[in-house]
Amino acid sequence: MDLPNEIAPSDEPASIQQLLAENRRLRVLAEVADTVTRELSLDLQLPRLIQLITEALDAERATLFLYDRETDELLSRVASGDGTIEIRIPPKAGIAGAIFTRGEPEIIPDAYQDPRFNQEIDRRTGYHTRNILCVPLRDRAGQPIGVTQVLNRRSGPFGDEQLALVESINRHAASALQQSLLVERLEQAQREEIELLEIAEAISTELHVDVLFTRIMAAATQLLNAERSTLFLYDQLNDQLWSQVAEGAGQKEIRIPSKAGIAGAAFSGGEVLVVPDAYADPRFNRSVDLASGFRTRNILAVPILDKSGDRLGVVQVLNKKGGAFTPLDIRRAKAFCSQIAIAIQNAQLFSDVLALKNYNESILKSLSNGVITLDHNLNVVKINEAAERILGVTAEDVLNRPATQVFGNRNPWVTRSLNYVSQMGTSDYHADTDFELADGTSAAINLTATPLLETEGKQLGSMLVLEDITREKRVRNTMARYVAKEVVDKLIASGQDFLDGNSHVATVLFSDIRRFTTLAEAMSPQETVTMLNEYFTSMVEVVFAHGGMLDKYIGDAIMAVFGSAVPDISDADNAMTVATEMLRELARFNASRTAHGLDQIEIGIGIATGEVLAGSLGSSRRRLEYTVIGDNVNLAARLEGANKHYGSTVLLAASTVEALRGRPILRKLDLVQVKGKYQPTLAYESLDHVDERRVPRLKALIAAYESGFDRYQRRDWSNAIEHFGQALEILPTDQPSQIFIDRCRFYADNPPPEDWNGVWIMEAK
Secondary structure, eight states: OOOOTTTSOOSOHHHHHHHHHHHHHHHHHHHHHHHHHHOOOHHHHHHHHHHHHHHHTTEEEEEEEEEETTTTEEEEEEEETTEEEEEEEOTTSHHHHHHHHHOOOEEESOGGGOTTSOHHHHHHHOOOOOOEEEEEEEOTTSOEEEEEEEEEETTSOOOHHHHHHHHHHHHHHHHHHHHHHHHHHHHHHHHHHHHHHHHHHHHHTOOOHHHHHHHHHHHHHHHTTEEEEEEEEEETTTTEEEEEEEETTEEEEEEEETTSHHHHHHHHHTSOEEESOGGGOTTSOHHHHHHHOOOOOOEEEEEEEOTTSOEEEEEEEEEETTSOOOHHHHHHHHHHHHHHHHHHHHHHHHHHHHHHHTHHHHHHHHOSSEEEEEETTOBEEEEOHHHHHHHTOOHHHHTTOBHHHHHTTTOHHHHHHHHHHHHHOSOEEEEEEEEEOTTSOEEEEEEEEEEEEOTTSOEEEEEEEEEEOSHHHHHHHHHTTTSOHHHHHHHHHHTOOGGGOEEEEEEEEEEEETTHHHHHHTSOHHHHHHHHHHHHHHHHHHHHHTTOEEEEEETTEEEEEESSSSOOTTHHHHHHHHHHHHHHHHHHHHHHHHHTTOOOOOEEEEEEEEEEEEEEEEETTTEEEEEEESHHHHHHHHHHHHHHHHTOSEEEEHHHHHHOOSOOOEEEEEEEEOTTOSSOEEEEEEOTTSOTTTSTTHHHHHHHHHHHHHHHHTTOHHHHHHHHHHHHHHOTTOHHHHHHHHHHHHHHHSOOOTTOOSOEEOOOO
């Protein structure tokens, strides 16, 4: 039987190969047609088509890009785990962008010889691209709508056959892919509209600013598929942008100048800002990332405008998931900000009305001091809860009653004070005065009587302000400046009479800024004060965080005490922890100064443990200071100063080391007699803060040094020098080792007397 010529056996093997190739081509095209008709989602179509192209061309990789007109980008999606990852590139980037723009296919036999090829991607991924086939994807009108890029054919170079196959695949898939992209955009637009309406409805019903902040930030993050969002509102009075962020179980308010940072630039300029690389933008403040541990990649900042075009604030969105912020994101963000502008104005109006309505009640109730208001006839009009508590009465007992009945014969001086204020129109103050209560007991109060005036200056009546300065109040007033609130509560709960003075064991910490005088000479007085305030603020928070008491500031020095009022077995450990944390906080402080072109600062720390006398010193009527005094206070201060001699940072007395429960990294430094002390103390240097990456043989350094110190104490000068030398080999900048080498050489030439006990006498403070 004769076979048709098309399939008749041929003597030429090439004909069979052509038939097989045509069969494969038709099979691939059939699968392409099946894929684009069966799957209506780009998430499914693109990865499957890429797989088919890769297999059909025997290639290692392939990518099919579609042009997104809304964002002016080429997009593709590749399979990743159970989902897909979207890739977006500029429409003119690389070889794919060039082929898309030019609209003609091309075979690149050697990618590395083509200047359009980005070799950096290969270097980052470890992949090696040899050859590339790139074919534009066209619509029915012949306009490019995408591009197919195939990499590294395994069975040889790309040729016309492979180019023709990809062109056929593109023709079969183009219309369906374009339709899928259009459907996806329509569905996305519909979802956006519904989502925006839902968000607007949810937000517009919220009138409380605190809750509104949270809802808006959550909605912006969700709407733009980002990691974080922040809403800043404009405070016109202070020319600041302010926001609220979660902190623990509550909210923390943050404020920045209205032109500061990316948010300030967007607000002050009234324009949308897209920052593709936050760290490359000089307006971005990296210190926020350093403090929080968050890494900001890109930023979208959109001003919030009311109907009149006045700026209400700005929404700042961080870190678009899966890539960069697009024109579509900008459009959505602007629509979102238009919706929330109304909600923000409503919430602010509600807040103002509510504040006005509740002003008198809230201010009276929130005061810890007692407040009593009286009319021009000296009848009681209002009394707050604090006044009821201080006087031991109820509102029903005193409201609408004259002052003469309320204060009676027990406290006639109050009525006299009110009469004076009423007649003279000026305030009258009584400090630390005994007030006799209805039950016969008395309370110590500070009382202020002042006239109540209306806007025009006419006197409406009088007001009494009573400050309770009984025991608990005195404790709180005295101690609140020195310790955290939790410690004050603990002191009051203990019932101890510690304000009048007592003697017990405590740990004292002194810290001081090195070369402060030189540093201050290079700054203006205002800069010096600003620097000290910032430094003290960060360091005192560390002290409070670990149960310490801020005893006082002495110039640029800080004196902190642990166990001053209520001793604890962890006092020495807490002081040690504070020393280490202060140095870490100092590193962050210095990093911020360096970023602003300012000089770094160094500090020294001295710690001693022992008996101290603690109590309130000063005038009981004018000013009391709770403090500690004693030899161990002086010892801590002298050890802090000794750091300058040894080149160390943290020195501890032996008494502190003995009290430690933990095991910090220490080395036995020297046996010293500090100025003003007759008894020597063994001083230890804390190396807890040393980065072992900088000194990898830290333990060996300590061992060599302490071996040298032991031989020094035994007058074995030569062996001591050898061990100190070993320590210097490990750390050539170790000043204590060099100091002891110099001492040993001196004593080798000038032997000390027989009664020499190894004590080094410090003459300087």
